[in-house]
Amino acid sequence: MLISSISSMSEVDMDFTIDFYFRQFWTDPRLVIKKFPNKDEQITVGQEMMERIWMPDTFFPNEKKSFFHHATTINKFLRIRKDGRLYTSIRLTTTLACELDLSYFPLDYQNCSLEIESYGYATSDIKLHWKRDLSKADQVEFDEKRLKLPQFKILSATAHSRMEGTGTGQYSRLSCELKFSRRMGYYLIQIYIPSSLIVVISWVSFWLSRESTPARVSLGVTTVLTMTTLMSSTNAQLPKVSYAKGIDVYLGTCFVMVFASLLEYATVGYSTKRLKMRAAAQHRQMHGGIPPTSVMTSQSHMGGSPSKTFQQILGSNHSLHHHPPEHQPLTHRHPMGSPGREGNAERLADHGSMHGRRGSLQVLGKRSFSRPRQHGHVQPSRSSAQWSCRPGIRRM
Secondary structure, three states: OEEEEEEEEEOOOOEEEEEEEEEEEEEOHHHOOOOOOOOOOEEEEOHHHHOOOOOOOEEOOOEEEEEEOOOOOOOEEEEEEOOOEEEEEEEEEEEEEOOOOOOOOOOOEEEEEEEEEEOOOOOOOOOOOOOOOOOOHHHOEOOOOOOOOOOEEEEEEEEEEEEEEEOOEEEEEEEEEEEEEEOOHHHHHHHHHHHHHHHHHHHHHHHOOOOOHHHHHHHHHHHHHHHHHHHHHHHHOOOOOOOOOHHHHHHHHHHHHHHHHHHHHHHHHHHHHHHHHHHHHHHHHHOOOOOOOOOOOHHHHHOOOHHHHHHHHHHHHHHHHOOOOOOOOOOEOOOOOOHHHHHHHHHHHHHOOHHHHHHHHHHHHHHHHHOOOOOOOOOEOOOHHHHOOOOOOOOO
16 A cells, blocks of 8 residues: 555544555456466456456445545556456545544644455455565555645554454454654644743733732733633634643643733732721721821811911910900001011911910000001901911911
């Protein structure tokens, strides 16, 4: 048998297609020719004569479909030798079933065979065997340089013979076992490298800030969806087997790592939220229930500007601690008063003590009454209640 080409091997359909020359040798004593017409001691007959000569009823038990080649004529011939030996050769293209083991896919080795057996004659009538010694490897011929597959490499072709028993008897069977190894180039470029890069991209979120929620979430979700699409497209090209394949283990590990990076951010966000809540509770416990943002939001709660709010507080404090005499009116300051005295009063209000501020303001009020009025009107000056404040609080 001479293998011409192996066109395809399908993992989904579990078969492979082979183009080969099928040659058979047998002896028929009825065709012994004592007086041979030529010196070659053999003659070649055509298709019409072949139909009148007995031929073995061999077939391929693991065949799915086959066809003969008819361009430009039927590709077969028959030769008869003078001692009754016959030799026939037929060119066939056959699709054969092959049970693939995908446990280590795509780092796998596959063994596929071509089975040959007589359909109706048992071992008592026909016994098949390879023409050459079974220990030799050239019983099945193929050209390694010419016979190349895109995804597989043929390692060896071995011939075997055995007895096959069925319900109708014992039959002689020949088998040609082909051993293939899968090439890794396609799967390395299309699956292994992209999935590895997707895992590395998912790790980029570890370098992003915890506050960058949109960036980290979008990156995690995108990598998870990409891994899901890659796993789906890969399994669509493979049969639905009940065991885990090698590539399933690798892609599953990549998916777990990508999903773990997304889960890590969810854990970090939840922990950060709990820490903030704990810190706020501790702050309320230390400051008697006053939240740290109460001073900043005083304007919205008090209904006025910050300056007015502090003036009201300062006024209420002064009413508790300072009671001016009933005969003493409110202190007024002429608009043309001395700027030096007003500056001194402001500095005393900002930096002095409570006692110093009250005394200074009283003296300033007395001096204001001793000055003559000008231009017929009096502009009221700041009262001592407006300048008084709590210790440690500066005027806004």
